[in-house]
Amino acid sequence: MMSKLRFPLSLPVLTLTASLTALPLQADTLRIAIMGEPASLDPHKISGTWENDVVGDLFEGLITEAADGERIPGVAESWEISEDGTVYTFQLRQDARWSDGEPVTAEDFVFAFRRILTPATAADYAYLLYPVQNAEAIYTGEAEPETLGIEALDDHTLQITLERSTPYFLDQLSHYTAYPVPRHVVEEHGDRWSRPGSMVSNGPFKLQRWQSQTRIEAIRNEHFHDADNVALDQVIYFPIEERNTALNRFRAGEIDVAREFPTQQYRWLRDNLPDATHTAPFLGIYYYVLNSREGHPTADPRVRKALSLAVRREVITEQILGTGEEPAYSFVPPGVSHYEPAMVPFVDMSQEERLERARELMSEAGYGPDNPLQLRLRYNTSEDHRQVAIAIGAMWEPLGVEVDLFNSEIAVHYADLRQGDFDVGRAGWIGDYNDAQNFLSLLESGVANNYGAYSNEEFDALMREAAETQDLDRRGEIMAEAERLALEDSATLPIFYYVSRNLVNPALQGWENNIEDIHRSRWVSFEE
Amino acid sequence: MLLYVFKRLLQAIPTLLIVITLSFFLMHLAPGGPFDGERQLPAEIEANLRAAYHLDQPVWRQYLIYLGNLLQGDFGPSFRYKDFTVTELIAQGFPVSLELGLWAIALAIALGLPLGIVAALHRNSSVDYLVMGTALAGVAIPNFVIAPILALVFGVLLAWLPVGGWNDGHWRNMVLPVVALSIQQVAYIARMTRASMIEVLGTHYIRTARAKGLSEREVIWRHALRPALLPVVSYLGPAIAGIITGSVVIEQIFGIPGIGRYFVQAALNRDYTLVMGTVVFYGILIVLLNLIVDVLYSALDPQIRYDD
Numbered sequence: 001m002m003s004k005l006r007f008p009l010s011l012p013v014l015t016l017t018a019s020l021t022a023l024p025l026q027a028d029t030l031r032i033a034i035m036g037e038p039a040s041l042d043p044h045k046i047s048g049t050w051e052n053d054v055v056g057d058l059f060e061g062l063i064t065e066a067a068d069g070e071r072i073p074g075v076a077e078s079w080e081i082s083e084d085g086t087v088y089t090f091q092l093r094q095d096a097r098w099s100d101g102e103p104v105t106a107e108d109f110v111f112a113f114r115r116i117l118t119p120a121t122a123a124d125y126a127y128l129l130y131p132v133q134n135a136e137a138i139y140t141g142e143a144e145p146e147t148l149g150i151e152a153l154d155d156h157t158l159q160i161t162l163e164r165s166t167p168y169f170l171d172q173l174s175h176y177t178a179y180p181v182p183r184h185v186v187e188e189h190g191d192r193w194s195r196p197g198s199m200v201s202n203g204p205f206k207l208q209r210w211q212s213q214t215r216i217e218a219i220r221n222e223h224f225h226d227a228d229n230v231a232l233d234q235v236i237y238f239p240i241e242e243r244n245t246a247l248n249r250f251r252a253g254e255i256d257v258a259r260e261f262p263t264q265q266y267r268w269l270r271d272n273l274p275d276a277t278h279t280a281p282f283l284g285i286y287y288y289v290l291n292s293r294e295g296h297p298t299a300d301p302r303v304r305k306a307l308s309l310a311v312r313r314e315v316i317t318e319q320i321l322g323t324g325e326e327p328a329y330s331f332v333p334p335g336v337s338h339y340e341p342a343m344v345p346f347v348d349m350s351q352e353e354r355l356e357r358a359r360e361l362m363s364e365a366g367y368g369p370d371n372p373l374q375l376r377l378r379y380n381t382s383e384d385h386r387q388v389a390i391a392i393g394a395m396w397e398p399l400g401v402e403v404d405l406f407n408s409e410i411a412v413h414y415a416d417l418r419q420g421d422f423d424v425g426r427a428g429w430i431g432d433y434n435d436a437q438n439f440l441s442l443l444e445s446g447v448a449n450n451y452g453a454y455s456n457e458e459f460d461a462l463m464r465e466a467a468e469t470q471d472l473d474r475r476g477e478i479m480a481e482a483e484r485l486a487l488e489d490s491a492t493l494p495i496f497y498y499v500s501r502n503l504v505n506p507a508l509q510g511w512e513n514n515i516e517d518i519h520r521s522r523w524v525s526f527e528e
Numbered sequence: 529m530l531l532y533v534f535k536r537l538l539q540a541i542p543t544l545l546i547v548i549t550l551s552f553f554l555m556h557l558a559p560g561g562p563f564d565g566e567r568q569l570p571a572e573i574e575a576n577l578r579a580a581y582h583l584d585q586p587v588w589r590q591y592l593i594y595l596g597n598l599l600q601g602d603f604g605p606s607f608r609y610k611d612f613t614v615t616e617l618i619a620q621g622f623p624v625s626l627e628l629g630l631w632a633i634a635l636a637i638a639l640g641l642p643l644g645i646v647a648a649l650h651r652n653s654s655v656d657y658l659v660m661g662t663a664l665a666g667v668a669i670p671n672f673v674i675a676p677i678l679a680l681v682f683g684v685l686l687a688w689l690p691v692g693g694w695n696d697g698h699w700r701n702m703v704l705p706v707v708a709l710s711i712q713q714v715a716y717i718a719r720m721t722r723a724s725m726i727e728v729l730g731t732h733y734i735r736t737a738r739a740k741g742l743s744e745r746e747v748i749w750r751h752a753l754r755p756a757l758l759p760v761v762s763y764l765g766p767a768i769a770g771i772i773t774g775s776v777v778i779e780q781i782f783g784i785p786g787i788g789r790y791f792v793q794a795a796l797n798r799d800y801t802l803v804m805g806t807v808v809f810y811g812i813l814i815v816l817l818n819l820i821v822d823v824l825y826s827a828l829d830p831q832i833r834y835d836d
Binding site for chain 2: 037039040041042045119120122123124126127136139140141192194195211212213214215238240241242244245248249251252254408409410411412413414415416418448
């Protein structure tokens, strides 16, 4: 009866496709629910993790990620680094090809690096390449793109010169900001090169179809150098913002991987779909910015310390969130390579001792029951943020702190943080790359994302020293020293480390949890 | 009549201009900008981005640039969806919202009108109470409650229909969102039809019609129905405009690529061009649909004539 229903008004949905005929669903099709609609598929115009999910399957950098997130050679076969750590010489694979069959050459990398740094490209993530010689000057319009420290010595030899030694630079080369773009295609199609029909890429998959807000289809790229080991024929990415919709579609078997399932459902999922529910430590910190600017009560280190002491992080992770988050006693999350995070000094104290000490500090700072401290706590609108803020407000009550909560949508929230219009503000940071510097630089004087305007000369000096240290372990120790200083100062108030939350079809093989939560489809296959 | 339509269209121009101007300046007054996000961009990066979108110009000049482009039919590039222009986004999303919305409104009329009429004819009977009770529930339960329940029951538990997705408008993907979208409208239309039918049935000319011996059927079909429909028709104008420009909630929950989500998302992202594009588009639709409603009025009600 239902099948007789006809919908005569089937206006053809306008889609940006080369051919409107959808491929029949093949057996080896991976269906992924990503977090939202990509802003673009041009690696120079994106900044979100959901975009990385797609673009990272379409392209491959000099270095790439294995299933467990380890860095492995990508387009680069081998490389040499000069003694002083500033000149990298890469040998590119002879068999690296674009999806149209053209060879991937060193020239494509030169073109890509110059393009992303050209001011007119307006790439919002270009600053990740600032370690490259002259990159910043080019981006600010003070130098020509041709002066960038990258050179094609021949078709398959690429040399990159850095401003100064940057120990994490190789890791960064796996980031999408360092992907090659096909010069011959970009020059032909201009800014519209990354759309279906014209897009050419060099990764394990190539773009087939993009129906805005609905689905992005990619098929196996036969020209990919490791195509023989790519098991999937097709990957379909469904942009689904509503996390519960992704969950329902996963339960109905319509998708195989759902990124970031809703926290509220964690207990149910753990009990009912244990094989499919993945949570793992993630390279991110949820923290409160404490405003160190003159005129704010939080400019007093004693107040900051007291506030940090009184926050019962275990209560927040276990009773409020309950998604496997770990309470945070450091600013850099654990698991970062070549780094052992420093811990807040009070980590071994009992809750009573902490509260006792916090009271002392508050009365030293001149606050108490007779002179309560009024704090303005800002957070961006979200149920989880609200609950955490309320709980923390309650935890501060015994110190005689009265908290006024303000919430606003995300754009307004961060604009307010930037202007310093708060005492305590919620923030989060997800590492751009697996390195402690990416977190600790948030506390350097004058850095844009240093919302609390924390400033400590000693800290800055240690960070400079670390930047010039070649030995990775020694460098890690110096940064840990810097972190210890910041934690003793209670420069910020770390609350918990993020976890990644994915639903994964148990029939999938080769999908591994990792700290950066990067999962490339080339490693994934279905059980026979 | 044609003259009237022409006049109305002319009047629409200042209306739209006011809408555009107000939204443009309100939008720029809102705190936060398109490039404020979780991580602050280095100043020079933000400067480059602002220059690329003319945001470094004074607001009044941005306004003039925008108006100029608009006159040439150019809504500009989306700030957020960088591979698409606003025109393309609307051109892709609107047919989907339109198709979904028309089915929903058709379903709402097909169910709502007869239910309302039946309830009116059996006023204060158990049929009336049943229909109106259900309608009240339909009005009261918001669609963000109904939609997930439908998806859970028919998609996940019974597995009769897909939970979400559009699949190029396959009917299976359309059933749940159409039902979810129309439930409230069915309820409104039924209640409105009942009320206006009861009012019409109490008028003198219906009494006259009955007095001259017409059958009840003829009284209702020939004399009561048309005037009873007037308030419903006037409600339908804005209702259709609202429903075919998409429902944020339904589109989000069922993952439908319509334009409804842009109304909210573009505003949250401070995607200025997309906000303006949807506002202008919506404005034009409202003006047109209201005009159609007024023209229909004259067809339904002989007391209304536009040949001035």
